[in-house]
Amino acid sequence: MSKNRTIIDIATALGISPSTVSRALNDHPRISNETKEKVKKLVFELDFTLNPMASSLRSNKTQxxxxxxxxxxxxxxxxxxxxxxxxxxxxxxxxxxxxxxxxxxxxxxxxxxxxxxxxxxxxxxxxxxxxxxxxxxxxxxxxxxxxxxxxxxxxxxxxxxxxxDDYKGGFEATEHLIQLGCKSIAHISGPLTCNLYKDRYAGYIDALKKYKIPYRQDIVFFHELSMDNAVESIKKIFKMETKPDGIFTANDTSAIGALMVARELGIEVPKEFKIVGYSNDPRSSIISPGITTIDQHxxxxxxxxxxxxxxxxxxxxxxxxxxxxxxxxxxxxxxxxxx
Amino acid sequence: MSKNRTIIDIATALGISPSTVSRALNDHPRISNETKEKVKKLVFELDFTLNPMASSLRSNKTQxxxxxxxxxxxxxxxxxxxxxxxxxxxxxxxxxxxxxxxxxxxxxxxxxxxxxxxxxxxxxxxxxxxxxxxxxxxxxxxxxxxxxxxxxxxxxxxxxxxxxDDYKGGFEATEHLIQLGCKSIAHISGPLTCNLYKDRYAGYIDALKKYKIPYRQDIVFFHELSMDNAVESIKKIFKMETKPDGIFTANDTSAIGALMVARELGIEVPKEFKIVGYSNDPRSSIISPGITTIDQHxxxxxxxxxxxxxxxxxxxxxxxxxxxxxxxxxxxxxxxxxx
DNA sequence: ATTTTTTGCTCAAATGTTTGCACTGTTATG
DNA sequence: CATAACAGTGCAAACATTTGAGCAAAAAAT
Missing domain, CATH: 3.40.50.2300 (Response regulator)
Structure with a gap:
């Protein structure tokens, strides 16, 4: 039955005052090293710990x-x-x-x-x-x-x-697709109230601009990034006359969704359609083909x-x-x- | 600047004592409902919260x-x-x-x-x-x-x-493989100091017994369940003259490892080799072929x-x-x- | 040798609650 | 009608620590 020891027990055992014990434990400069050693030694031996509530109450600070x-x-x-x-x-x-x-x-x-x-x-x-x-x-x-x-x-x-660096992430993802020869790149984004998607989207836009690829509003989607939503959007894309040849999605769940729809429709990835996701979710390296993605470290x-x-x-x-x-x-x- | 209010502020504002406020807030039976209402109303209006340190210190109980x-x-x-x-x-x-x-x-x-x-x-x-x-x-x-x-x-x-129910999990996983026609089932387990692996292993053993399948010590492995360890063990298995036709691994990482090695060696899963993992890790449903596994809910x-x-x-x-x-x-x- | 500064410590107050005990007034019991 | 039971509240101690003020002795400065 480990009785609850207090700072006072330590003090009386050493024949000093509780305040000295407290200061010793808090490395107060006005306490001699000798005393500090003594206190810390006993505290260690007794396995004593300060009562954090009392400390916090008095000092009005928690840990x-x-x-x-x-x-x-x-x-x-x-x-x-x-x-x-x-x-x-x-x-x-x-x-x-x-x-x-x-x-x-x-x-x-x-x-x-x-x-x-x-x-x-x-x-x-x-x-x-x-x-x-x-x-x-x-x-x-x-x-x-x-x-x-x-x-x-x-x-x-x-x-x-x-x-x-979400902007850079969006930019590099898109640029990567462009450099692989994609001429029309779709984008699945989240709500623009959130900086993440806003910035990634901005990167996407700027990469398109840099390489003079026209922005197509019909292949850019904004919605919560769930699997279901992604699947729905991708299906729309693949029904278009002028299908995109690549997509950058703002998370990996959507990228996985894209891959699955493509597989289902017999569209070859990456040959006919290239995919880049975001986050480097463990699933993106496990699925085959593995999904290119942005690692956020x-x-x-x-x-x-x-x-x-x-x-x-x-x-x-x-x-x-x-x-x-x-x-x-x-x-x-x-x-x-x-x- | 929201000053730190105390129970005493509430008390004086209402013309009652701090103890009554305390008891009212803790729904003490001896406080009239009228008083309790009064207190709770003011507390709500002032957005007052008890100081948890003081409470804990006094009552020697935290939340x-x-x-x-x-x-x-x-x-x-x-x-x-x-x-x-x-x-x-x-x-x-x-x-x-x-x-x-x-x-x-x-x-x-x-x-x-x-x-x-x-x-x-x-x-x-x-x-x-x-x-x-x-x-x-x-x-x-x-x-x-x-x-x-x-x-x-x-x-x-x-x-x-x-x-x-690890025992049942191990049993059902193994039985499932047997019912699919497996005649020789390998097992990758963790250290038996841990109940998880001990129980799953016991289930494995008992399923083999029930169906009178001989236990082969050379295809049962005990080691930490990392990807690297799994890959190493699986490679051993596939080098044997009498190769097993199925494996039950005590986690999904090992199952994924098994699948990858099989793929690398051109062994067809599930035709030549069947795999059951454990945990229903999200990756196990994403990989193809999807991995049969035990969901622990x-x-x-x-x-x-x-x-x-x-x-x-x-x-x-x-x-x-x-x-x-x-x-x-x-x-x-x-x-x-x-x- | 005197004054000032520094060192090392103690005292006691303060932190915001909870709670045992005591007290008053009301209601029930015999 | 006295007394017991009880509802409703207040008082003050207790919880374990920190910290400002104070004080004596030692060290340093004058």
Whole structure:
């Protein structure tokens, strides 16, 4: 029965005052090294740990960082989470992970609950349809560091941003198809309220422009990027008189959908139709033909997030929000876009 | 600038004492409904929330549940996590997710840290190689509800267990292959220190026995279930004089490995060689031919976990650990095992 | 030798709740 | 009609820590 020890037990055992113990444990400069050693030794021997509630109550600071994601099980977010959680845990922070399930209302509620539980920082990827970010104000107003990643506010919002280079991703994907000889490239995009799809779309447009390929409105689609939606759009494409000879989809699920429809209709990939997806989902390397896609390096994003939030928390006095931090992407070429 | 309101502010505003406010908010029976209404109304209007640290400090109880998983990004665990986190959040609990990265040492440390942060319950899937569970004693000794899932103690340990029916999964997978006419069935298993592989292996054995198929030690492998290991083992199999005509692998990664090697060597699946995996990883439905596999219904397991831990926490006085709760599995047939 | 600064520590207050006990007034019991 | 039971509330202690103020002794500066 491990009795709950307190700082006072340590103090009396050593014949010093509780305040000294507290300061010793927090490496206060006014405590002699000798005393610090003594305290830390006993604390170690007794396996003592400070009561985090009492600490937090008194200091009004926790060791908790909140993280808001649309869902834990999305490949991209799961990978980011893994890295962030591991790194922050090592620094002594607890990460509390919350899922918005892509609902703006839930997102709002999550922010409030995180604030109520006195988190010292928040990392968030917003909902696809979040356009109003005022529910995050409660954090900024109280100087709680806030970092958005992946899905970030489109207009200015006073918080740090970390994101993959979606514009470049869109551009390179499209350029790649063009360089392979595609003359007409379809695009499946998500809702343009979300920066991800807006930027990837912009890259697509600019690549077309650069190579003087006319933009065809009838082969560009905007809808939630589900398998069903993708299949529907692709079927439309293949019914056209002037069929496109390639497609760039803003996620891999849609790319897989495209591949399946093509297979079903007996259209040869990549010979007759080339496909490039986005995210480097594990499925895209497993399917055959393998799907060319843009790798967003979620582990790099995770690392960057951990570093960024720690910086903000530790240097909280100075407000050091910088320009958005853009992490690199890599075009990963597979069979779906071979010449 | 939302000042930090306290229970005392509410009390003075209403001309009552802080204790009454506290009791009203906690639905104490001795407070009149009239007073409760008054308090709750003002609390709602002011957007007031109790300071969780102060509550926890005083009551020595948190609203936090710890969850230990080998890694967030494994498909199975990600799905379980998603469900558990959503359900527990709705009940007002915060879930703090920890990753052991499959290291027993880290696992040990995690348990201690969770205990130190006064979680009210722990849900854990252990490391593949955890054989000593004594680091969990600190929880049981202090009556902190503990539920193991998926990877659970092999010998008796005084904690609730929730797991898929691995024995049945192994049995059905093997029986399925036999019924399709396989005469010699290989098996790739993980370390037998882990209940998962032990049970699936036992199912495999018993299915062979039932149909009087001799056990061949040379086509059964035990090693970590990575792609590389799988590829290596499969290559051995295909070099044998008397090649097996089917394989049951204890995870889907190995099944995918088997499929790839077969493809490389020009062995036709399922005609010459049939494959059954385990877990229903998304990749297994995407690859072609699709891989037959055992679906563990991670969402059901998640639901069951949430229910179980809540029961234990709420009825904490009575110790109601029951027999292991076994959740159903489903054989999901795809092309890799067609006749 | 005196004053100032620094070092190393203690005291006590403060953090925001919860909760055992006590108290008042009302209603039921004998 | 006295007394017990009970509903409804308030008081103050307790939870374990942090931290500003204070104080004595030692070290440094004058």
């Amino acid at each position: 908790t960082i909140g993280m808001i994601v649309p869902g834990i099980s999305y490949y991209f977010h799961a990978t980011v989470l893994t890295v962030v959680q591991n790194l922050l845990w090592k620094e002594g922070y607890q990460v509390i992970i919350c899922q918005s399930n892509d609902s703006p209302e839930v997102e709002k509620e999550l922010v409030n609950t995180l604030y109520a539980s006195r988190v010292v920082g928040v990392i968030a990827a917003t909902t696809l349809r979040t356009t109003d970010f005022s529910h995050y104000d409660i954090l900024t107003r109280n100087q709680i560091p806030l970092v958005f990643y992946d899905r970030v506010p489109v207009n200015y919002y006073p918080a740090q941003i970390v994101k993959g 979620p582990d790099l994003i995770g690392q960057q997030l951990a570093i960024t939030i720690l910086d903000l928390i530790r240097g909280a006095e100075t407000n050091l929000i910088t320009e958005p931090i853009i992490t690199p992407i890599t075009l990963t070429i597979r069979e779906s876009s071979k010449a | 936090t549940i710890g969850m230990i998983v080998p890694g967030i990004s494994y498909y199975f665990h990600a799905t379980v996590l998603t469900v558990v986190q959503n359900l527990l959040w709705k009940e007002g609990y915060q879930v703090i997710i920890c990753q052991s990265n499959d290291s027993p040492e880290v696992e040990k440390e995690l348990v201690n840290t969770l205990y130190a942060s006064r979680v009210v319950g722990v849900i854990a899937a252990t490391t593949l190689r955890t054989t000593d569970f004594s680091h969990y004693d600190i929880l049981t000794r202090n009556q902190i509800p503990l539920v193991f899932y998926d990877r659970v103690p092999v010998n008796y340990y005084p904690a609730q267990i929730v797991k898929g 991670p969402d059901l397991i998640g639901q069951q976990l949430a229910i179980t831990i809540l029961d234990l926490i709420r009825g904490a006085e009575t110790n109601l650990i029951t027999e292991p709760i076994i959740t159903p599995i489903t054989l999901t047939i795809r092309e890799s095992s067609k006749a």
